[in-house]
């Protein structure tokens with residue numbers, strides 16, 4: 640994986656978990672300054688140590704509270720749907736004026752292979768409404784399986800649909816997708832996040848039917864980076 644030319648400080652809320660942890664690891668491998676956030680700072684430090692061991696000399700991940708993670712320049716929200724809004728709203732002050740990358744898929748267990756979007760239409764668009772215009776919420780990575788993110792020897796064979804109302808913020812997230820080894824695409828305004836969120840249940844159904852850990856998507860017909 641290539642090293643990024645511009646170092647960005649990134650805080651990953653819920654980075655002790657599967658998806659956030661995989662993204663944190665890949666961004667740290669690309670040379671970004673990454674802090675894993677958790678409700679339990681010790682748990683975050685343990686996760687950071689585990690990832691640093693995988694990265695060897697490049698390992699500079701830190702662990703801390705969700706509050707510390709939300710103080711970074713770019714913040715990622717990677718917690719279960721049931722905790723999405725409350726977690727972000729508790730950090731509203733720290734998130735003001737920043738890009739918040741939300742990876743939430745509104746899965747409703749146990750039928751996670753069925754599309755069950757919330758009444759608002761999209762979990763991420765609903766979060767933008769709850770946080771207000773002061774936070775630039777960008778939806779991304781919903782279709783990327785955590786199973787592949789944490790294996791640095793594995794190319795992430797999945798494109799990233801990037802939705803958001805702020806085009807410059809989308810462009811930044813496309814750059815971060817590139818740094819993590821993926822092709823990101825401008826996929827329209829935040830309401831379009833509904834399509835990415837719904838697609839994840841389709842991919843889970845494919846995983847189950849074909850017994851694979853992480854089916855992905857590819858956009859065709861457009862020149863790739």
Ligand SMILES: NC(=O)c1ccc[n+]([C@@H]2O[C@H](COP(=O)([O-])OP(=O)(O)OC[C@H]3O[C@@H](n4cnc5c(N)ncnc54)[C@H](OP(=O)(O)O)[C@@H]3O)[C@@H](O)[C@H]2O)c1
Pocket residue numbers: 652653654655656657658659660676677678679682683716717718719720721722726742743744745746780781782783784785786
């Ligand atoms: N797993 C995937 O392949 C995948 C793919 C695409 C998108 N996503 C989306 O990414 C998000 C995270 O998924 P995941 O699989 O990484 O989940 P996870 O591992 O189950 O949880 C991620 C982290 O969320 C925090 N968390 C758990 N319950 C919480 C609560 N009630 N309140 C606040 N924080 C809580 C925990 O961190 P602390 O205990 O350290 O606070 C946990 O480590 C979900 O919205 C999911 O839909 C997942």
